[in-house]
Amino acid sequence: MxxxxxxxxxxxxxxxxxxxxxxxxxxxxxxxxxxxxxxxxxxxxxxxxxxxxxxxxxxxxxxxxxxxxxxxxxxxxxxxxxxxxxxxxxxxxxxRFLAINDGYLPIAAENPAAWGVSLNCGTGMCCAAIDPSGNRIKLAGMDEWSGDAGGGNWIVMQMYRKVYENLILKDVNTPLVMEYVKAMNLGSKVDFINSWSDLKEGENAECKALHRKIIWLFFELLERSNPEAQALADQMIKCAAYSIDAAVRELHFSGEKIPVYLSGSILTKAASSGYLSMLKKALSCICQGKLEVHMCTKRPVEGAVQLLKFPVVENFNLSYNSI
Missing domain, CATH: 3.30.420.40 (ATPase, nucleotide binding domain)
Structure with a gap:
């Protein structure tokens, strides 16, 4: 078993x-x-x-x-x-076991040969890559320490910060501020300040619901060409592109097209079609056009199943007992 x-x-x-x-x-x-x-x-x-x-x-x-x-x-x-x-x-x-970062699982789930790149944006974000020889690297995933941009928590924090900078520091009602205040049902600046307590609670259901509402608002504003939302999207795309380019440069891929798998709830569930188009276009410009971008269609745990199969584990140059 x-x-x-x-x-x-x-x-x-x-x-x-x-x-x-x-x-x-x-x-x-x-x-x-x-x-x-x-x-x-x-x-x-x-x-x-x-x-x-x-x-x-x-x-x-x-x-x-x-x-x-x-x-x-x-x-x-x-x-x-x-x-x-x-x-x-x-x-x-x-x-006998293999324990690795979960960012690698989408690669193995989508590609039985278990090589490629995964850009994972869920609660946080990370970039993981495995080359055909089984060498692997994971970048980002350390929040502010590695300058991550694109995870759900990051989007919520940046949206709150945009409102804070305009409403509190500048006393200006930008379109983003007005939409945020309306969506979050805030009656005053004091309500906005106090809402921070609810947003940073983490795992409770009410906090998660608020996070989803803000993330939805961000992508809605982006579809409406809101300049503040676009600036955040540009930061997310830049982080993704730099991370993938660095991972590919660090490993050894052949002349074939390198598959890039987009995974995580932000990319597979929340992101608007406009944002995904911008991301894919940006990624197609790096690595001399050698990337092929795919949306993940399988559950990450299926990657763990693939990694259990002996030929794949052998490609990692690992023996279970040494892991």
Missing amino acids: YIAIDGGGTKTEYLLLDKHFQVVDHYLGGCLNHDLLGNGWADVSLALKASIDVLLERNGLTVSDIEAAAAGISGLDTAGDQQQADACFSSAGIS
């Missing part, structure tokens, strides 16, 4: 697979991003083991029945994170 995992910042998808990699059971667990949990990797370890135990117990299995596991984990960004992630799987009793 095998286990495939897509560990996110909000939820985690677990698949129990038979020896033919067919799905036997499915479980939806909570956050596996250590940056978002009170006790960091200690909480990740507890959540991982508890979820795996649920799968095992309801299928009459023990951990010794698991041949291997493959997981993409949000927030697995550094060598120190890698050590901690490995320790989590060892603590769960799984001796």
